[in-house]
Amino acid sequence: MCGRYGLTVSKEELIERYHLDQDAYTLGDYSFEEKEEIFPTTSNIVLLPNKKLYLVKWGFTPGFAKRPLINARSESILEKKTFKEPFISKRCLVPASYFFEWQSVEGQKKKDKKRIAVSDLSVFSMAGVCERYEDEDGNSILTFAILTTEANDQVRPIHDRMPVILEPEQEQLYLDLEADPEKVHDLLKPIDKKLVIEDSQ
Numbered sequence: 001m002c003g004r005y006g007l008t009v010s011k012e013e014l015i016e017r018y019h020l021d022q023d024a025y026t027l028g029d030y031s032f033e034e035k036e037e038i039f040p041t042t043s044n045i046v047l048l049p050n051k052k053l054y055l056v057k058w059g060f061t062p063g064f065a066k067r068p069l070i071n072a073r074s075e076s077i078l079e080k081k082t083f084k085e086p087f088i089s090k091r092c093l094v095p096a097s098y099f100f101e102w103q104s105v106e107g108q109k110k111k112d113k114k115r116i117a118v119s120d121l122s123v124f125s126m127a128g129v130c131e132r133y134e135d136e137d138g139n140s141i142l143t144f145a146i147l148t149t150e151a152n153d154q155v156r157p158i159h160d161r162m163p164v165i166l167e168p169e170q171e172q173l174y175l176d177l178e179a180d181p182e183k184v185h186d187l188l189k190p191i192d193k194k195l196v197i198e199d200s201q
Helices: 011-017 081-089 168-175 181-185
Strands: 005-007 035-038 043-047 053-058 071-073 091-096 098-103 112-118 124-134 140-150 161-163 195-199
Touching (some): 081 091
Antiparallel strands (some): 005 098, 091 124, 124 140
């Protein structure tokens, strides 16, 4: 799963990383401070298929859910009603510098918190999907969820799931809403790159 992540780069670095126009963002009064730890239900930066950065709230809020749905399993995303249509027509990229997972320690209740980054990418893209829901006041709110997959060999000792991290050369296809959904679904595999795993307080 992915329950927290960080994004510690500037707006200029993001624009360069994704080859965007200088005005390719709609972030309101967002101060763009470094976000060392990003939590569910907060509004965070995502890249939409129109190649612009937006602030979007983390967590789908369908009426049946007791809590926001922050993750979607990639293996069944084309089968689940809540996520199928967003995957087909409302995909997004979630920029991150690293994500967190918690590792169980034998004989202890407390888990070790691990920060996991991609060794050769200061910013990587987690696969995401978007959907609109109404808040308590009837306002339409755009939300996102992060896709997860089975853990690769490096993450498996910590947790059995991890976010889908796309290779940079896969990002354009993932954002292409005209592409065959089955072809896009083939991208949703554990990343095959060296990860940097560190203890985090």
